[in-house]
Amino acid sequence: MYAFDYTRPTSVADAVATLASDSDATVLAGGMTLIPTLKQRLAQPSQLVDLGALPGLAGIRREGDTLIIGAMTRHADVARSEIVAAALPALAALADGIGDAQVRHRGTIGGSIVNHDPAADYPSAVLGLGATVVTDRRQIAADDFFTGLFATALEEGEIVTEVRFPLPKRAAYVKFPNPASRYAVVGVFVAETGSGVRVAVTGAGPGVFRAGNFEAALTASFTPKAVEGLVWSADDLNSDMHASAGYRAHLIGVLAKRAVATIA
Amino acid sequence: MTTLSVSLTVNGKKVSADVEPRTLLVQLLRENLHLTGTHVGCDTSQCGACTVHVNGDSVKSCTILAAQADGADVRTIEGLAQAGVLHAVQEAFREHHGLQCGFCTPGMVMSSADLLVKNPNPSEHEIRTWLEGNICRCTGYHNIVKAVQHAAQTLRQTAQAAE
Known part of the structure; x- marks a missing residue:
């Protein structure tokens, strides 16, 4: 690692002020991506602003038909939360499948969605459920939040404080995990929400995206049969040592059908 | 700096x-x-x-x-050992020879000990899933899983005896 300075603010306002005063500073959440990145010298921040001492940013609560998860809430806490299990079991199952036990003890929902790794699990739930990302200064709809490869709508120095998930009628997430990393080669999040059916795909493209033709088919009939034979074009999908674009396109159909089958 | x-x-x-x-x-x-x-x-x-x-x-x-x-x-x-007495997971790894070269063993033992606090009666599948974050290049995991199962049993018996 290159050398850096380290601060551990005790309020969101202090964290935002530090980031505003130093454009080369970086936020440290759980560190499950950032620390390996630093170790490989792929980033050289002037300082890390560790959000680990902001207890107000971690926690899970339900307000009516909304599940609210603090940005610094760890995957393990979401996975074993009774509130999440009762309100949104698909999200608990998703969190339980991220990385491995040790990673789930450090990694956070805020860190995952802000990093927007194209193979991360959480972005599919945020987009698939039409969640709202709350920051220190505003609220951002999921449809506007993920803007591209490792990119989001966040401004410089903006901090995510919580994610608000409107509870769906039913939802499921199925992924084809890379056997080594457990990242999604492809993952599909299917939800029947108050504002219609949403299908979000991770792992396949340069970032999480919605599959419009699958949403239309499931709106007409929420059954596994409805998505049988549906095709998503391989044109803009990822091709790498793990899977070709064509294979990923095929997996989208297979996993969407499996996800629907678990809740139809 | x-x-x-x-x-x-x-x-x-x-x-x-x-x-x-x-x-x-x-x-x-x-x-x-x-x-x-x-x-x-x-x-x-x-x-x-x-x-x-x-x-x-x-x-x-x-x-x-x-x-x-x-x-x-x-x-x-x-x-992990208390007053010179090995932790049940350590004892079980010894008993079942849950290692070959031993390099991964400290991590395997710490990870398994954490599992058994959170899930005192894990299935074989749950043990294997939990240990996804621990890689052993020697054993094929078979004796490691047996050791964790044995330690789980020991710890449950100890807990019962204490009640």
């Missing part, structure tokens, strides 16, 4: 050290505190040989800064 003063509890003892911000917890444990039972295998947060408990949760100490562990309660493999 600046240094930070960190204070934490390691195996029940309060310790402090002045470290660079980029110092990893595993470096603090091995190089400052000379607790070399915690191994560095891959150094890329994959193999789990460096697993320790931080505030009761198994984490990879090569992927957490010492500064992040400031104020934390840390337990390493050296702190």
Whole structure:
């Protein structure tokens, strides 16, 4: 690692002020991506602003038909939360499948969605459920939040404080995990929400995206049969040592059908 | 470059050290505190040989800064045995020979001990799933899983006897 300075603010306002005063500073959440990145010298921040001492940013609560998860809430806490299990079991199952036990003890929902790794699990739930990302200064709809490869709508120095998930009628997430990393080669999040059916795909493209033709088919009939034979074009999908674009396109159909089958 | 003063509890003892911000917890444990039972295998947060408990949760100490562990309660493999008596997981790894070269063993033991606190009666599938973050290149995991099953049984019997 290159050398850096380290601060551990005790309020969101202090964290935002530090980031505003130093454009080369970086936020440290759980560190499950950032620390390996630093170790490989792929980033050289002037300082890390560790959000680990902001207890107000971690926690899970339900307000009516909304599940609210603090940005610094760890995957393990979401996975074993009774509130999440009762309100949104698909999200608990998703969190339980991220990385491995040790990673789930450090990694956070805020860190995952802000990093927007194209193979991360959480972005599919945020987009698939039409969640709202709350920051220190505003609220951002999921449809506007993920803007591209490792990119989001966040401004410089903006901090995510919580994610608000409107509870769906039913939802499921199925992924084809890379056997080594457990990242999604492809993952599909299917939800029947108050504002219609949403299908979000991770792992396949340069970032999480919605599959419009699958949403239309499931709106007409929420059954596994409805998505049988549906095709998503391989044109803009990822091709790498793990899977070709064509294979990923095929997996989208297979996993969407499996996800629907678990809740139809 | 600046240094930070960190204070934490390691195996029940309060310790402090002045470290660079980029110092990893595993470096603090091995190089400052000379607790070399915690191994560095891959150094890329994959193999789990460096697993320790931080505030009761198994984490990879090569992927957490010492500064992040400031104020934390840390337990390493050296702190698992109590008063010279091996922890049930350690005893079970010995009994079932849950190792060959032994390099991954500290991490395997720490990870398994954490599992059995959270899930005292895991199925074989749950054990194998939990240990996905610990890589062993010798054993094929068979005796490791047997050891964890045996330790789970021992710990349940001990808990029952205490009631």
